[in-house]
Amino acid sequence: xxxxxxxxxxxxxxxxxxxxxxxxxxxxxxxxxxxxxxxxxxxxxxxxxxxxxxxxxxxxxxxxxxxxxxxxxxxxxxxxxxxxxxxxxxxxxxxxxxxxxxxxxxxxxxxxxxxxxxxxxxxxxxxxxxxxxxxxxxxxxxxxxxxxxxxxxxxxxxxxxxxxxxxxxxxxxxxxxxxxxxxxxxxxxxxxxxxxxxxxxxxxxxxxxxxxxxxxxxxxxxxxxxxxxxxxxxxxxxxxxxxxxxxxxxxxxxxxxxxxxxxxxxxxxxxxxxxxxxxxxxxxxxxxxxxxxxxxxxxxxxxxxxxxxxxxxxxxxxxxxxxxxxxxxxxxxxxxxxxxxxxxxxxxxxxxxxxxxxxxxxxxxxxxxxxxxxxxxxxxxxxxxxxxxxxxxxx
Amino acid sequence: xxxxxxxxxxxxxxxxxxxxxxxxxxxxxxxxxxxxxxxxxxxxxxxxxxxxxxxxxxxxxxxxxxxxxxxxxxxxxxxxxxxxxxxxxxxxxxxxxxxxxxxxxxxxxxxxxxxxxxxxxxxxxxxxxxxxxxxxxxxxxxxxxxxxxxxxxxxxxxxxxxxxxxxxxxxxxxxxxxxxxxxxxxxxxxxxxxxxxxxxxxxxxxxxxxxxxxxxxxxxxxxxxxxxxxxxxxxxxxxxxxxxxxxxxxxxxxx
Numbered sequence: 001x002x003x004x005x006x007x008x009x010x011x012x013x014x015x016x017x018x019x020x021x022x023x024x025x026x027x028x029x030x031x032x033x034x035x036x037x038x039x040x041x042x043x044x045x046x047x048x049x050x051x052x053x054x055x056x057x058x059x060x061x062x063x064x065x066x067x068x069x070x071x072x073x074x075x076x077x078x079x080x081x082x083x084x085x086x087x088x089x090x091x092x093x094x095x096x097x098x099x100x101x102x103x104x105x106x107x108x109x110x111x112x113x114x115x116x117x118x119x120x121x122x123x124x125x126x127x128x129x130x131x132x133x134x135x136x137x138x139x140x141x142x143x144x145x146x147x148x149x150x151x152x153x154x155x156x157x158x159x160x161x162x163x164x165x166x167x168x169x170x171x172x173x174x175x176x177x178x179x180x181x182x183x184x185x186x187x188x189x190x191x192x193x194x195x196x197x198x199x200x201x202x203x204x205x206x207x208x209x210x211x212x213x214x215x216x217x218x219x220x221x222x223x224x225x226x227x228x229x230x231x232x233x234x235x236x237x238x239x240x241x242x243x244x245x246x247x248x249x250x251x252x253x254x255x256x257x258x259x260x261x262x263x264x265x266x267x268x269x270x271x272x273x274x275x276x277x278x279x280x281x282x283x284x285x286x287x288x289x290x291x292x293x294x295x296x297x298x299x300x301x302x303x304x305x306x307x308x309x310x311x312x313x314x315x316x317x318x319x320x321x322x323x324x325x326x327x328x329x330x331x332x333x334x335x336x337x338x339x340x341x342x343x344x345x346x347x348x349x350x351x352x353x354x355x356x357x358x359x360x361x362x363x364x365x366x367x368x369x370x371x372x373x374x375x376x377x378x379x380x381x382x383x384x385x386x387x388x389x390x391x392x393x394x395x
Numbered sequence: 396x397x398x399x400x401x402x403x404x405x406x407x408x409x410x411x412x413x414x415x416x417x418x419x420x421x422x423x424x425x426x427x428x429x430x431x432x433x434x435x436x437x438x439x440x441x442x443x444x445x446x447x448x449x450x451x452x453x454x455x456x457x458x459x460x461x462x463x464x465x466x467x468x469x470x471x472x473x474x475x476x477x478x479x480x481x482x483x484x485x486x487x488x489x490x491x492x493x494x495x496x497x498x499x500x501x502x503x504x505x506x507x508x509x510x511x512x513x514x515x516x517x518x519x520x521x522x523x524x525x526x527x528x529x530x531x532x533x534x535x536x537x538x539x540x541x542x543x544x545x546x547x548x549x550x551x552x553x554x555x556x557x558x559x560x561x562x563x564x565x566x567x568x569x570x571x572x573x574x575x576x577x578x579x580x581x582x583x584x585x586x587x588x589x590x591x592x593x594x595x596x597x598x599x600x601x602x603x604x605x606x607x608x609x610x611x612x613x614x615x616x617x618x619x620x621x622x623x624x625x626x627x628x629x630x631x632x633x634x635x636x637x638x639x640x641x642x643x644x645x646x647x648x649x650x
Contacts, residue, residue, distance in 0.1 A: 012521075012568035013479050013496035019559040019572055079557015079577030083537070086556055092538035097560050100536070186634060187530060187566035263633075340568030342650050343492065 011344030018336045018348045022361045023073035028178045028200060029207070029328045030070045030368070031104075035171040036208010037063035038111070040235070042171075045164035051234040057118060058381050059212055064111050065368040065375065071104060072364050077356060096181050107167075107174050114163040116141075117156050119379060121148050175204040182331060189264040189342075190271060190335040195253045202246035203324045209239045210320035215372070217314050225384055229306060233299070236313050240296035243320060247289045250327070267342050275337050275345055280330045288323035292316040441590050442544040447611035448584060448595075449621045450520050452644040454605035457482055457502065457518035459495040461597035461606060466498040468585060468596035475571045477582040478522040478597055483648060486512040490648045519642075519649050520606060522597070523548065523569045523582035524629070526636035531561035531570060531579075540579065546611075546639050547586050550579050566634045584608065611639075 041059035044052035052059075075081045087101040124146050127138040176197040182188075183196025213235055220227050254272075257265045272280055295316040299309060337345045351357040375381075380388035457480055465471065465478045479496040484505045491509050495502055504510065525548045526532075531540050532548060539555035542548055550561075555578035562570045562579060573580035585595035589608070593599070598608045609618030618641075621627055627641035631650065642649075 010481075010492040010494070013476050013494060014571040015568045017571070019562050074558075077558070079559075079572060080555065083554070083556045086537040086539075086554060090537045090539075090554060092535055094533045095536045095538075095560070097534060097558065098536035181560075185530075185534075185563050187564055336563070340566060340650075341492075 009344060010341050011339030011346055012341045015339040015341070015344075016346060018333055018346060020077070020332055020336060021348070021356050022350075022358065023077040023356045023364075025325075025328045025332045026073040026361055026364055027070065027077075028175075028204075028332070029325055030066050030073070030365075031175055031178055032200070032204030032207045032324060032328075033066040033211050033368075034063050034070055034107075034208070035175040035201070035204040036206065036210075037066060037212055038167055038171045038208070039205050040209060040212055040238075042164040042168045043238075045161050046168060049234065051228075051231045053231075054228045054382065055212065055216065055231050055235070058216065060111070060115060060118065061375055061379070061381055062212060062215060062368075062372060063208075064108075064115055065372040067108050067111055068371060069364060069367045072367070073361075076360060076364070096177065096184055099177065100181075103170075103174050103177060107170050110163055110167050110170060114160055114167065116143070117160050117163070120145065120156060121153070122380060124148055172201055176201045178204075182335070185335075187340060188335045188338065189267045190338060191331065192264070193253055193257075195249055195256075196331075199246070199249045199253065199327075202242060202249055203327055206239060206243050206246050206320050207324035209235060209242065210317035210324075213239070213317040214314060214321065215369075217310060219376075219382075223385060225382070227306075227310070229309065232313060233309070236296055236316070237300045239317070239320065240293070240300045243289070243293060243296060247285075247293065250289075251285075263342075267338050271334060271338055271345060275347075276330055276334045279326055280334065284323055284326040284330055288319045288326055292319040292323070295319075441547075441586075444545050444610040445612045446525075446546040446584065446589070446608065446639065447618050447622055448522070448525070448598075448640045449607040449609075449618050449627070450640060450642050451605050451607070452517050452519055452642060452646070454603040455480065455518040455520055456603055456605075457495065458602060459498075459500055459502075460600040460602065461520060462495050462500070463498040464596040464600040465582070468588070469583075471498075471580075472573060472575055475573075475580070477569070477580070478520060481519045481521060481649070482516070483519060483646060484509055484516045485514045485646075485648065486510075487514070488512075515646070517644075517646050517649075518605075519645070520597075521567070521569065521630075522640060523584070524567055524636065524638035524640045525584060526638050528635060528637045530564040530566065530634070530636060534560045534564040536560065543586070545589075547584055547589075548581075549583055549586060550581065552576065552578050555579050566631050566636065611641075 037059045040052060041056045041063060043049040044056035075084055078084060087098055091101075092098045120142065123138050123141040127135055127142055127146075130138055179197035179200025182191040182200075183193055185191045213232065216232070217227070257268055295312050298304070299312055299316070304312060333348050337348060339346060352359050354360075376385070376387070378387065382388065459480060461478055462476060462480060466476065469477055471477050476496050476498075479494050481492055481494045482502055482505075484491040486509045491505055493502060493505075505513075505516075525546055527542065527546070529540075529542060529548050532542055535541075535555075536558060537554055537556055539551045540548065540561050541551065557572060557577045557579065559572055559579070562572060565581075570579055570581045572578070585593070585597075588595060595606075595608050598606045607618050607621075609616035611619050611622035613619040614623060621641055621643065627643055628645040629636075629638040629640065629642065630645075
């Protein structure tokens with residue numbers, strides 16, 4: 001509790017720097033996209049949401065692309081990236097962060113095995129139909145397993161379902177635990193809440209769904225292929241419901257702090273009224289949560305025409321991906337603005353051309369999309385895309 | 396035969412000459428080098444002791460020698476400090492706070508309107524609390540920050556990955572990322588000095604004894620006497636870190 005009459009003018013001398021800046025904003029953002037995209041894939045495989053059949057492979061590939069770059073911001077941030085593997089070699093089990101290496105690595109292995117099972121028959125066919133170095137690459141990708149009997153495919157199908165089933169809680173662990181890293185820091189009043197893991201998890205899922213919607217719409221528009229409106233409408237139904245939960249938890253944290261009126265509110269209230277007013281109150285809550293909640297509610301409750309649906313659904317999805325990006329910024333950077341003196345707020349300035357600046361952040365953020373583009377030129381992702389139709393048409 | 400309790404004339408003259416030399420040589424650094432040669436004869440076994448640090452707020456005069464000595468002894472990078480001294484001036488309308496947070500810094504007097512209405516004023520030195528239940532130790536993902544025998548919390552420079560989680564976890568804001576070595580940095584209680592039988596640099600140069608360092612389990616040690624008096628305070632007790640920096644006369648307003 002701030003002492004009576006204390007002035008808000010002093011911060012500790014070593015608190016003048018925001019140590020965790022844009023890279024640590026990106027890290028939970030990209031990890032969230034990984035988890036969210038995987039959930040859509042698993043909704044089809046595990047929960048048999050039939051509408052998502054056309055999206056499930058796309059969602060899995062997208063999740064993989066985001067996953068490849070989830071740890072890159074951390075590596076850029078580390079003072080000694082060459083020691084990154086110490087997290088495996090000298091694991092300190094009392095640290096929430098130390099478990100990240102294992103959770104992330106095992107999750108990526110799971111996604112890669114599932115992808116291999118999904119594309120196994122394609123690899124085999126390509127290994128048969130190509131020659132030279134290409135054939136060698138495809139052969140390596142088959143891992144020497146060339147059986148495609150109906151019985152073998154049934155086993156594949158069962159394994160894919162099993163991995164998706166394991167993958168859902170694992171994706172939840174991957175991202176819920178990112179929230180735990182922040183929520184368990186008792187020294188930071190803006191972070192320290194048991195709601196943090198669930199807030200991170202919910203925002204991860206909505207950001208993943210919204211990003212898939214944007215990517216799907218863009219890809220289908222660019223390739224001039226028909227949209228699967230049934231899948232898109234169902235996707236927006238899910239997005240609305242989960243966004244309601246997400247915003248409820250985010251609001252609950254503030255309402256609880258406000259009503260409790262303890263130490264946390266004493267230092268958080270000036271933060272929200274001051275440095276975070278624009279990005280939190282106006283940005284994250286009012287505009288980027290309010291608008292998509294209304295629009296998605298309209299799309300879910302009323303049957304909008306296709307053109308209108310496309311416009312509104314994409315606008316709402318854009319708002320949601322930005323909302324989650326703002327949320328990551330408000331949590332990560334906002335929390336560090338509070339000096340440990342409890343009496344001062346540190347400034348944060350965006351910089352373009354520094355190691356952890358905007359240019360590097362934009363490159364890392366673009367990398368999963370570039371990777372997806374490359375993969376989509378090699379692997380069939382939709383059953384009617386160029387790679388699928390150039391082969392036997394079975395994919 | 397008992398040692399004489401009063402200072403002999405020869406000893407007094409020696410000390411006087413030493414004092415003059417110290418002042419002529421320029422403050423804390425000279426005191427440090429003289430104490431180094433004097434105290435290095437008795438090397439303690441740091442593992443068998445339970446060290447603690449006492450800060451007597453009433454004795455601190457805000458000279459800032461400690462800040463300067465620490466920076467020089469530990470080669471603290473410019474713009475960062477391992478220890479600093481806060482100045483509190485309580486006036487009618489609230490508490491004015493600033494700090495000596497640069498080597499050699501001398502604070503300007505507070506504004507006249509503040510001092511005219513001042514109810515009290517204090518200097519409060521701050522440093523790493525070397526917590527027994529240290530949040531920084533708990534969160535370090537690679538175990539580079541650790542509780543060393545004797546009560547020190549140290550950073551292994553060969554293993555620290557520079558993730559900064561410890562900086563976030565420390566409730567006292569005493570850690571920073573060293574911009575030259577790219578690892579977590581903080582006060583070590585001058586472990587390199589203590590392990591050679593010396594006192595921490597800041598303790599050595601403190602002219603009033605506001606900073607004391609010793610074995611809290613030794614009843615003959617001034618620090619042990621403070622510890623066993625059970626009349627000390629710690630910063631942010633609600634954090635339950637079991638701090639080993641014990642404050643005497645800590646004003647309520649200090650966070």
